[in-house]
Amino acid sequence: MKKIQISPSILGVKKDCLSLVCNQLIKAQSDLIHFDVMDGVFVNNKSFVDDEISLVSSLVSHKIIDVHLMCKDLKYYIPQYANEKVKYISIHYEAVDNLSLIYYSDIIRSLNIHPGIVINPETDVIEIIPLLNCFDLVLVMSVHPGLGGQVFIESSLDKIKFLYDYRKNNNLKFVIEVDGGINAETSKKCIESGTDILVSGSYIIKSDDYKKQIESLKQYERDLY
Ligand code: DX5
Ligand code: ZN
16 A cells, blocks of 8 residues: 655755754655755756755665756756665756657666656646656646745646546556645645645744654545555
């Protein structure tokens, strides 16, 4: 039986606190660690471009890192973030054309990492249908990328439901992840709509009890598929 997974986002964590926070997340039985890379081009902000990936990778014992590339220059960024502790590398549908997305999904897979595709709030989920068989994960952005601590966009739930039904009806195997504004209330709606992985930044990291927060996000969990 598979369960809902939680991927805490460490976006807001300063470099000198990364090792403490990651160790605590592992202790709190975090399923994944969500690692937000911002290039200052695809989004205005910059994050984790100074080799923090090596530090975080050295702190974890298994394939647990969930890399979210908010980046335009995928040729440069994908190899920088590929290592044996990285389980997923997700790239934005809006960053490059469809042929390049397929090309990069193959590159990521050849590095023994699961490729994921991300859609922004203004992107219609219908647009990624032709790409779904190339990716192992679909990440639905429920806030505009570039910043933690924003409010959940409710229309994301329709995208999650659509993906859940489409996967079932077409015998596909990708997992559905949602990112932005996830707390105890929005997690319930996302789980009911068909999400498999919940990314959550401020709700977990700003608390002094990671385990309690992670458990509260899982309280409505159901079997996957
Ligand atoms: C936003 C990032 C998110 C963010 C989530 O661009 O992709 O992963 O850190 O943070 P919260 O949970 O605070 O919305
Ligand atoms: Zn993210």
